[in-house]
Amino acid sequence: MRLPDKTCRIEEAIARIEDGATVMVGGFGVPGTPMTLIHALVDHGARNLTIVKNDANEPGMGIDHLLQSGQVARLVTTHLGLNGTAIGLMNSGAIEVEFNAQGILAERIRAGGAGLGAILSDIGIGTELARGKQVVEMGGRPYLVEPALRADVALIHADRADRFGNLAYAATAQNFNPLMAMAAACVIVEAERLLPLGAIDANAVHTPGVFVDHVTELAAISKEYGVVQR
Numbered sequence: 567m568r569l570p571d572k573t574c575r576i577e578e579a580i581a582r583i584e585d586g587a588t589v590m591v592g593g594f595g596v597p598g599t600p601m602t603l604i605h606a607l608v609d610h611g612a613r614n615l616t617i618v619k620n621d622a623n624e625p626g627m628g629i630d631h632l633l634q635s636g637q638v639a640r641l642v643t644t645h646l647g648l649n650g651t652a653i654g655l656m657n658s659g660a661i662e663v664e665f666n667a668q669g670i671l672a673e674r675i676r677a678g679g680a681g682l683g684a685i686l687s688d689i690g691i692g693t694e695l696a697r698g699k700q701v702v703e704m705g706g707r708p709y710l711v712e713p714a715l716r717a718d719v720a721l722i723h724a725d726r727a728d729r730f731g732n733l734a735y736a737a738t739a740q741n742f743n744p745l746m747a748m749a750a751a752c753v754i755v756e757a758e759r760l761l762p763l764g765a766i767d768a769n770a771v772h773t774p775g776v777f778v779d780h781v782t783e784l785a786a787i788s789k790e791y792g793v794v795q796r
Contacts, residue, residue, distance in 0.1 A: 570730065579754045585613050585615075587616070589720070590721070590750055591721050594738065594742060596627070596628075596791065597738045603754060603756050607632065612637065616638075617643075618642040620668065623648070625651055633651050639661060639662065642671070644665065667689050667690060675715045675742065677715070684711050691709075699711060717750040717751070722755045722773075723735075724773070725758050726765075728762060731777070733747070733757070733775075736758075744772055744773050748773075757782070
């Protein structure tokens with residue numbers, strides 16, 4: 567069987583994102599954040615977006631560009647502490663922010679990729695994180711019902727990709743990227759290196775190509791990626 571070639575131009579892939587979409591964005595701070603895809607989404611101009619990302623990056627970096635352009639209506643995240651822009655937008659009511667414990671955010675995304683409806687956790691019981699959430703009792707203990715997370719689109723950064731979309735990540739860039747690649751209806755990847763099919767050893771594949779829809783190759787690595795030296 568001949569495997570399809572999923573490579574395309576970044577602008578062509580990003581053009582599929584519609585107003586009102588839920589978009590997962592990989593990364594933990596800088597490592598694994600798809601900076602170039604984010605810039606392309608700013609240029610594309612889709613608005614009223616729900617962004618799911620571990621953090622809000624720092625001013626002038628990553629999803630801060632989407633926040634400054636007014637394209638984000640809702641942010642599902644774990645913290646905003648490094649981004650004064652995000653904090654200001656939240657405090658003014660310009661965006662809605664849903665906070666999660668970091669492990670819970672990862673597990674909700676994993677559950678979405680696994681086809682589960684929700685997970686149960688005692689993390690956050692009796693705190694602000696529990697406000698408005700359903701509580702159930704099992705074995706005499708209370709648990710919060712944490713709905714699984716899925717997205718219309720996931721934006722992923724990979725170190726290596728082949729033309730079918732098999733991906734390998736570098737070091738801590740694995741963070742949220744593999745989970746998000748399984749939890750979205752459409753997965754768009756930026757790869758530092760685009761390789762022929764078979765060039766990534768099967769044992770080195772972190773995300774199989776069956777989860778990937780579009781692969782784009784980075785023409786250059788901008789200064790935003792340069793915070794982390796490898």
